[in-house]
Structures are given as structure tokens and as C-alpha cells.
Amino acid sequence: MRKVILAVSAHPDDIEFSCGGTMFKYKESGYDIFFAVATNGENGFKIKHKPKAERIKIRHKEQLKAAAILGVKEVFFLNQRDCHLEYTESLRSKLVKIIKAVKPDIIFSFDPANKSFESINLNHRDHRIIAEAVFDAVFAARNRYAYPGNPHAVSFFHFFGPEKPNFFENITKYIDSKIRLIEAHRSQFDDHDSMSKWVRSHLSNYTRKYKYSEKFRIVEIKKPFVMEDCDDKSK
Numbered sequence: 001m002r003k004v005i006l007a008v009s010a011h012p013d014d015i016e017f018s019c020g021g022t023m024f025k026y027k028e029s030g031y032d033i034f035f036a037v038a039t040n041g042e043n044g045f046k047i048k049h050k051p052k053a054e055r056i057k058i059r060h061k062e063q064l065k066a067a068a069i070l071g072v073k074e075v076f077f078l079n080q081r082d083c084h085l086e087y088t089e090s091l092r093s094k095l096v097k098i099i100k101a102v103k104p105d106i107i108f109s110f111d112p113a114n115k116s117f118e119s120i121n122l123n124h125r126d127h128r129i130i131a132e133a134v135f136d137a138v139f140a141a142r143n144r145y146a147y148p149g150n151p152h153a154v155s156f157f158h159f160f161g162p163e164k165p166n167f168f169e170n171i172t173k174y175i176d177s178k179i180r181l182i183e184a185h186r187s188q189f190d191d192h193d194s195m196s197k198w199v200r201s202h203l204s205n206y207t208r209k210y211k212y213s214e215k216f217r218i219v220e221i222k223k224p225f226v227m228e229d230c231d232d233k234s235k
């Protein structure tokens, strides 16, 4: 089995907050990890007093720093506008291109089924949009004709931010490492101790089974009967 993960986020720091501990766990078990970050995160309010170009530079730098701590193979920046992400043909095409290039076995991204609108942060429009675009790109990447490049079939979605989780990953061993990843995004918080406490208290609440965990909705993607299964047979 291939051991490749592609984690796709809307903003720099989404992956670290949602599944940073799990990333360390997979990395340790031999997975190659790639990140794709849709927007530049330039509207993170802690740094809005700086010019836009500088804000983008800072957020890219922080994302690359976190990726280096984890040992990510490559970070793909899709350079979309923060808070203005749109589901376009161009966005889906970029995602398909990355999937066909890195050939992941597992994709981590926001759960497109979570439309609870219970959290103004979690149900952020950019999160909802990237969730659906990633889901559709995985489908399209299996097809030989929809986009250039050989088809690739992803085996699993590990959706983070689920309303109905079906799996809790025990990350107790990796809690300090996860916090180090989040710390790389210095522009997003002033007070290190409060952030660290907030993360620990959140991750200790998901399940009684583990001291700290991250939650997912894991979906196995059935192998296509033929790789061209989304081709329009009427043509």
C-alpha cells in the first residue's frame, strides 16, 4: 500500500489545529505528507495592521515553518483570497492536479457534511468551500479524461471538523509536538499559554478513552470498477 497523505486546508494553521497530532503519528509510521493550502490567510486579524503583501509573506513563512517541524515533503500554496475563497473550475482543477501528482492514499480535509452552523469558526465559508472542492476533486482525479494526467484513486477521506465523528485518534504522545506546530503560526495568537491551555482542554474532551485525541469522520472510498467511471458514456 502507498503511504502518502495529502492534507488540504483553507488557511495556514487549519491542519495543525485539526489534525497536527495525527500527522505526527502517520509521519512516524512512514507516511510521506504533503500539504495544500487554499488561501493566503492574509486576513488573520492579529496582523491586519500590516500591509497585505507582508501579511501574506508572514503567513506563508509560518506555514512553511510548521511544515518543516513536521517534515512535510511539500506545501502547495493555491494563493486564493482569505475569506473570499470561491468554488471555481480553476480551484478544482488545481486540486486534481495535486492529487494526480502526489497520489495520496489518504486525504485529510474539512468534513463537507458538517453544515451544522454551530460554530462561526469551524463553519467558516472558506472551510465549507474547500471541503466540497476537495471531495469533488477526489472524484475527478479517478477519471482519465476529465483532467490531464493519469487517473489516481484515493482510498480514504479522513474528514476533520466533523459533526458526527466515527473515529478518535489517540494523540496523547504527540500533544506537545502538535502545540509546537501551532506555535509556528505566531501571528494568530498573542498569548502562548492561553493557546496551549485551550488546545489541551479541547482535545481532552472528545472521548474518555484517551487523554488527548483528534476527531475524524473516516470514509473509505470504494475502488472504481473502471478508472473511467465518471466518463459520460453518452458521448
Ligand SMILES: [Zn+2]
Pocket: 010, 011, 014, 124, 127
Ligand atoms: Zn481556517
